Amino acid sequence: MRENILEIISNYNNDKTRLMDILHDIHSIAGYVDQESIELLHQKLRISEAQVNEVISFYHFYNCKPLAKVNIYLNNSITAKMHGREGVLNAFRNECAVEEGGISEDGEFGLFTTSCIGMNDQEPAAIINGSIFTRLTPYRVRELVKDLRNGKDIKELIYEGDGGGRNALPEINSMVCNNIRRRGALLTQDYLPFEITKKLLPVSTPEDIISIVEASKLRGRGGAGFPTGLKWKFGRKAEGVHHVVICNADEGEPGTFKDRILLTEFPELVFEGMIIAGYSIGADIGLLYLRYEYKYLLNFLKGLLDDMRSKNLLGKNISGIADFNFDIRIQLGAGAYVCGEESALIESLEGKRGEPRDKPPFPVERGYLNYPTVVNNVETLASIPKILKNGSDWFLNLGSNDSAGTKILSVSGDCNFPGIYEVEWGTTIKDVLDMCGAYDVQAIQVGGPSGALIGEKDFNRALSYTDLPTGGSMIVFGNKRNILKNVVMNLMEFFIEESCGSCSTCRNMPMVMKKKLEKILGGRGVESDIDDLLSWSEVLKVSRCGLGQTASNPITTSIKNFRHLYENLVQKDIVFDTGFDLEESVKDSCAAVGRQPILHNL
Amino acid sequence: MNNTIKFKIDGKEIITENGKTVVEAAHQNGVYIPTLCNFPGSFSKGSCRMCTIKVNNRFMTSCTTPAAPGMEVESNTPEINEFRKSIIELLFVSGNHFCPSCEKSGNCELQALAYRYQMMVPRYPYSFPLKKVDASNPKIIKDQNRCVICQRCMKTIKTEKGEHYFAYLKRGNVLEVVMDKELGKEMTDELAKLAMENCPVGSIIYKEVGFVEPIGTRKYDKQPIGSDIDV
Numbered sequence: 001m002r003e004n005i006l007e008i009i010s011n012y013n014n015d016k017t018r019l020m021d022i023l024h025d026i027h028s029i030a031g032y033v034d035q036e037s038i039e040l041l042h043q044k045l046r047i048s049e050a051q052v053n054e055v056i057s058f059y060h061f062y063n064c065k066p067l068a069k070v071n072i073y074l075n076n077s078i079t080a081k082m083h084g085r086e087g088v089l090n091a092f093r094n095e096c097a098v099e100e101g102g103i104s105e106d107g108e109f110g111l112f113t114t115s116c117i118g119m120n121d122q123e124p125a126a127i128i129n130g131s132i133f134t135r136l137t138p139y140r141v142r143e144l145v146k147d148l149r150n151g152k153d154i155k156e157l158i159y160e161g162d163g164g165g166r167n168a169l170p171e172i173n174s175m176v177c178n179n180i181r182r183r184g185a186l187l188t189q190d191y192l193p194f195e196i197t198k199k200l201l202p203v204s205t206p207e208d209i210i211s212i213v214e215a216s217k218l219r220g221r222g223g224a225g226f227p228t229g230l231k232w233k234f235g236r237k238a239e240g241v242h243h244v245v246i247c248n249a250d251e252g253e254p255g256t257f258k259d260r261i262l263l264t265e266f267p268e269l270v271f272e273g274m275i276i277a278g279y280s281i282g283a284d285i286g287l288l289y290l291r292y293e294y295k296y297l298l299n300f301l302k303g304l305l306d307d308m309r310s311k312n313l314l315g316k317n318i319s320g321i322a323d324f325n326f327d328i329r330i331q332l333g334a335g336a337y338v339c340g341e342e343s344a345l346i347e348s349l350e351g352k353r354g355e356p357r358d359k360p361p362f363p364v365e366r367g368y369l370n371y372p373t374v375v376n377n378v379e380t381l382a383s384i385p386k387i388l389k390n391g392s393d394w395f396l397n398l399g400s401n402d403s404a405g406t407k408i409l410s411v412s413g414d415c416n417f418p419g420i421y422e423v424e425w426g427t428t429i430k431d432v433l434d435m436c437g438a439y440d441v442q443a444i445q446v447g448g449p450s451g452a453l454i455g456e457k458d459f460n461r462a463l464s465y466t467d468l469p470t471g472g473s474m475i476v477f478g479n480k481r482n483i484l485k486n487v488v489m490n491l492m493e494f495f496i497e498e499s500c501g502s503c504s505t506c507r508n509m510p511m512v513m514k515k516k517l518e519k520i521l522g523g524r525g526v527e528s529d530i531d532d533l534l535s536w537s538e539v540l541k542v543s544r545c546g547l548g549q550t551a552s553n554p555i556t557t558s559i560k561n562f563r564h565l566y567e568n569l570v571q572k573d574i575v576f577d578t579g580f581d582l583e584e585s586v587k588d589s590c591a592a593v594g595r596q597p598i599l600h601n602l
Numbered sequence: 603m604n605n606t607i608k609f610k611i612d613g614k615e616i617i618t619e620n621g622k623t624v625v626e627a628a629h630q631n632g633v634y635i636p637t638l639c640n641f642p643g644s645f646s647k648g649s650c651r652m653c654t655i656k657v658n659n660r661f662m663t664s665c666t667t668p669a670a671p672g673m674e675v676e677s678n679t680p681e682i683n684e685f686r687k688s689i690i691e692l693l694f695v696s697g698n699h700f701c702p703s704c705e706k707s708g709n710c711e712l713q714a715l716a717y718r719y720q721m722m723v724p725r726y727p728y729s730f731p732l733k734k735v736d737a738s739n740p741k742i743i744k745d746q747n748r749c750v751i752c753q754r755c756m757k758t759i760k761t762e763k764g765e766h767y768f769a770y771l772k773r774g775n776v777l778e779v780v781m782d783k784e785l786g787k788e789m790t791d792e793l794a795k796l797a798m799e800n801c802p803v804g805s806i807i808y809k810e811v812g813f814v815e816p817i818g819t820r821k822y823d824k825q826p827i828g829s830d831i832d833v
Contacts, residue, residue, distance in 0.1 A: 042784075048761075050769035050782035057772045336773075353770065358648040358666035501770075501777030504650050507751070508692040511775050512726045536726070539688040542654040542661045579727070 004029055005037045009044045016045040017369065019055055019351030023062055024332055032063040058353040058500070060114060060335030061292050068103045068110035070148055072096075073127040077116040077254045078445075078490040079412045079475060080123040084137065088124045091141035108149070115337060115494055116254035117293040120412035120475070121179045121419045129154045132176050132296055134163075166264050171300035178261050179419030182435060184406040185398055186266075186383060187422045193268035194313055196388045197275050202321050206236060206280045213280070213384065215392035217404040222248060222340070222377035223447065223471030224546070228384075231374055234364040235281035238372035243283035245274050245326075246368065246375040248345055250291045252337035253448035254494060255473035258408040259378040261420050263290075263297050266382055267304055271328060273381025275313065276388065278326040281374055286314075286328035289345050292335045301330055337498035341545045342375040343367075344500070355500045356545035379408055379472075400426025403464040407472060411436045413444075414478035429459045429468070438476045443483055443562065448473040449491040450550035452557040453483070483558060484565050485521055491554035492517065499547060505540050506548030513537065513555055519579040525570040526577050534559060609673035611635075611655075616669070624664035624675060625653050632833030635677055636686055636715055638802055639752035640665040649753050652689055652715070654682060683719065690716050691724035698733060698747035699803075705812050706804030708820025712750055713803075714827035739786045741794035741809055749779055749805035759797045761785060767797070779805075 008025045012018035022041070026033050033056055042049045056062045061073075072092060076085065089111075093099060096109035103110040119125035122134035131154045133144070147157055155173070162168040163177035180187060201209070214229025235243065247270060251259040262270055274286050290298060305328055308314045318324045336354045339345050343357035346368050367373020383405060387395045399405045403425035409432065412418040416437030423432065433441060445453050447470040454461075454468075461468045477487055492514045501507040516533055519525050537552035559566060571577060586597055605620050611633050618627035623646065628635045639650040648663035655664045656676040664677070676682065693699075693712060701707045733746035755768040756779060767789060771780045789797075798808045817823070 042765075046763055046765065048765040048767065048769065048782040048785050050771075050780060050785070051766050053771060053780075054769040058770070353773075358646075358663060360668065496775055499774040501751070501772075501774040502647070502649050504652075504689055504693060504750070507775060507777060508696040511729070512692070512695070515727065515729075532725075536688075539685050539692070542651045542685050542689075544648055544651075544663075 001030065002036060002040070005040050006044075009040065014044045015351075016047055017349075017351045019045065019052075020331060020334065020348065022351075023056065023334070027062065032066050034064070034066075038064065055351070055353055058336060059292075059333075062334050068098075069108050070129055070154075071110040071112065073112050073114040073117070074100075075115070075117045075119065075123065075125050076113045076490075077120060077123070077494075078487055079120045079255065080125065081486065081490065082413060082477075082481070083123045085124045087138045088126075088136045088141055091138035092145070095142055095145035109145075114293075114335065115498060116252065116256075118251055118257040118260050118291070119176065120255050120257055120410065120473075122177060123412075127293065130295060131155065131158070132174055133158075134176060135160075166300070169300060171303055172264070172297060174296050176260070176264075176296070178265060180261060180265075181411075181417055181419040182421040182423065184422035184424065185386065185395075186269075186379070186406055186408065187261075187420075191269070191386055191389060193385075194272055194308075194311075196385045197272055197313055197319050200388055201276065201279050201324075202319055206282065209276060209280045209388065210236065212388055212392050216387045216395040217392075218380065218383055218387060218395065219403070219465060220377055221379035221383070221407070221471070223253070223450075223469070225465045225469060228376065228380055231364060231376070232277060232280050234362075235283075235372050235374040238365050240371040242285055242369075242371040243278075243281050244285045244287065244368045244371050244373040245277045245281065245283045246342075246345065246349070246373060247274050247286075247288040247378060247381055248340065248342060248375050249294070249378050250289050250333055250340040250345055251294075251378070252291060252340045252498075253450065253471055253473050254491070255410060255412055255445065255448050255475045256471060257410045257412075258420060258472050260294060260297075261408075262378050262382050263294065263301065267301055269382040269385055270378055271304065271308065271313075273376070273384040274328055275318065275326060276384050277374060277376060277381065279318075279321070279324055281372070283374070284325050284327075285368070285371070286326055287349060287368065288328060288330045289339070289349060290330055290332050291339075292333045295332060298330065298332060305330070336500075337494075338500045338545070338547050341547060344545065345375065346373065353500065355502045356547075358544055399424045400462065400464050402466045407463060407470070409463075409470075409472050409474055411474045411476070413474075413476035414438060414440065414481070415476045423463070425464050426462050428462050429454070432463075432474060433459065433476070436476070438478075440478045440480075441476055442479045442481060443477045443487070443558075445473070445475040445477070445487070445491070446470050448475075449494050449554055450546060452553060453487070453561060454557070455561045458561070483562060484517070484569070488554045488558050489514070489517065489521075495547065495551040495554075499551065503543045503545075503548050506543045506551050509536065509540055510551045513552055517555060519577075520566060520569050522579075523569065523571070524577050524579045525566075526575055527567075527570055527572075528575065529570060530559060530563070530566045607669050607671050609669055609671060609675065611675040612678050618669050620669075622669050624655060624662075624667045624669050624673075627669040628664065628677070629831050632831060633677070634828035634831040635664050636718070636828065637665060638711055638715065638750065639754060641754045641758060641800065644754070644757040647753060647757075649751065650689065650693075652686055654685055656682060686715075687719040687721060688725075690719055690721055691726055693750050694721070695724045695726045695728045696731065697749065698730060704748065704804040705807055706748075706801075708815075708817050708823040710804060710822070711802035711827060714822035717822070718826050718828060736781065737809075738783065739781060739789070741789055741791065742781065742786070742797060743807040743809060744779075744781050745805050745807065746778055747805075748803045750803055751777060751779055752802055753779070754800050754802065755779065755797050755806060758800050759793060767793075 098104040125134040218228045219225040339354035344354040348354040363373040646665040648666045653664040736744040
């Protein structure tokens with residue numbers, strides 16, 4: 001084994017910035033990173049063992065202890081819970097004789113919880129030894145576990161057949177369904193891949209391309225909405241030995257799965273968007289950061305890149321353009337929502353913990369390995385080739401006044417037809433509800449946990465950068481759902497689980513707020529607790545990144561739009577309650593000493 | 603002269619050189635901005651958020667923001683001071699800080715900041731987390747109860763090759779700063795003492811010596827934190 005580990009490390013030239021890949025390779029041969037490997041990494045990479053552990057322990061899918069033969073990562077997003085996760089979990093627990101978070105005594109099964117895996121339209125879902133299983137039911141679990149015990153291979157267990165489209169390709173071979181319900185300008189198959197790279201780039205200057213993108217008013221589709229053309233302009237202007245284009249495919253916002261569809265059905269558009277961005281800013285390095293949960297697409301995407309290299313779409317003098325040298329490498333993530341923040345993503349690409357950086361400097365000045373770096377979302381890049389083909393006016397005519405183009409929505413929850421809906425910006429929430437067949441609606445989480453929980457009074461608002469901006473996630477909650485106990489609590493737990501912990505505010509405040517919410521849910525709350533939640537959350541504004549700054553949104557937006565739910569739970573007759581139960585707290589010690597305290601209840 | 607930068611903090615003119623951060627410039631000019639994770643001479647990361655300022659209506663950390671000509675910085679305002687106090691309180695309730703029995707009392711920056719920002723009792727409930735004390739190292743005790751995860755030991759205590767003695771473990775709410783067991787064995791006396799000195803709180807304690815200087819006569823017992831900077 002020692003020899004194998006040394007070989008892996010030398011494959012990456014003892015380069016500590018490639019630690020993510022080194023750890024992935026070690027996992028693929030050993031299943032985990034043992035102490036001997038950690039020592040070797042310390043010697044070869046010239047970082048201490050503690051520094052190696054620092055990276056391993058940051059990511060959800062790295063381990064320094066052996067796992068089971070079959071490892072089940074069951075998604076715990078709110079949508080999974082709404083669609084029967086508990087029954088599925090119990091079935092796994094019974095059939096595998098294992099508790100959640102542990103490994104069975106015989107070492108056969110490990111059962112773990114994981115944050116949203118991008119399958120919200122087909123929950124409950126799990127990753128089992130790297131393969132995705134969706135639409136799980138207790139019966140299906142019993143069948144699965146029985147066959148696994150009988151020695152069947154994971155790949156043989158996809159009885160449902162493939163999910164259609166390119167999921168059927170042997171390189172993917174997955175039961176994941178696309179569920180594309182509505183196609184607009186981007187998802188319509190009317191474009192011959194690499195047409196722009198072959199025909200337009202050789203006769204255009206980078207400045208020409210940037211000015212078309214600028215004129216189209218395309219803005220980042222990941223949520224922040226920065227004008228793409230302007231970002232490219234900055235990237236082109238910044239000085240550096242290398243320039244870098246990064247495609248952010250670390251789609252981790254619970255309820256979002258649009259990038260999954262783009263990478264399955266339209267990866268050529270995404271890659272071509274990267275080539276065009278590379279040409280425009282003068283980049284030679286291209287990186288696509290693929291979230292670990294989409295590892296099942298990795299071989300397929302790598303194959304496409306190989307094919308592009310053989311056709312001179314990557315490599316040297318692309319499309320015969322002298323000195324346009326650009327290639328793309330795919331970096332696989334390892335399970336950390338915060339890596340979707342662009343500077344955290346860059347840290348992760350450099351083989352470190354995915355902790356956001358303070359800005360300035362912005363990535364366009366100093367990004368990957370300190371080179372000027374443009375980071376764009378998958379959907380943003382996929383829009384580029386069609387904008388260049390049809391012109392900026394075509395794009396401007398789509399959408400609303402302040403928001404050009406279309407937006408791909410990931411719709412899930414209590415609706416008849418969860419899936420992908422491409423709509424023009426300016427579409428109202430009401431229209432989306434009518435599209436997806438949602439008739440009994442109490443609330444909608446727009447933009448994932450970091451977005452807002454809205455109610456009926458906002459259903460006439462329009463999706464746009466100025467009214468209701470969104471990265472694309474929409475989770476619908478019907479009238480029978482318990483919003484505070486199930487929805488808000490789940491979203492808060494998500495932020496607590498996914499915080500990197502580096503800022504004092506985001507490390508501590510969400511937990512303090514969660515406990516306060518528990519107090520209210522437990523019937524011990526008073527009116528002032530509701531106002532405390534609002535005022536306490538303020539300090540999160542000074543956190544470094546978007547995760548920290550929005551980590552209280554599930555609570556604050558639900559107080560804003562559903563305050564009555566909180567009011568119904570708090571005690572009306574008193575103004576103060578510690579939330580502390582003395583009798584309960586001293587129960588054990590009373591039993592131990594056989595005495596009863598005299599409690600002065602006021 | 604080209605190298606000189608002028609900008610304003612709370613209306614007061616600040617003169618500094620190009621390349622300084624806002625907090626460095628402020629302290630040069632007798633304007634105190636509280637810090638905890640910032641450590642002179644090491645790369646700052648803005649972890650504690652104590653030095654938060656407002657520039658163009660945006661919150662930034664003054665330890666990571668380069669001073670720029672004409673900048674208008676807000677620092678000593680009710681809004682920002684309230685955030686600073688809130689951060690101190692959060693640090694108190696998320697650990698187990700018992701000042702009277704702590705070797706660092708009087709030299710502790712967290713304690714001193716709490717006095718300066720007049721924290722009487724934290725507004726947040728204590729969490730009383732179960733934390734470990736690692737005394738396995740021959741020279742140092744690493745007490746997680748008192749750690750505020752400022753990264754100062756991580757950034758300043760290194761081997762000649764640049765390897766870190768201290769590093770993060772895990773993430774989020776259970777994040778810790780731990781010591782490298784192997785490297786730690788060979789740590790010099792000098793470095794061990796420096797580690798304790800650089801720690802703003804009592805999380806890194808040099809073994810076998812204690813309370814040499816009596817409580818009551820220590821650094822912040824005599825004067826509040828920042829009074830060496832305040833004009």
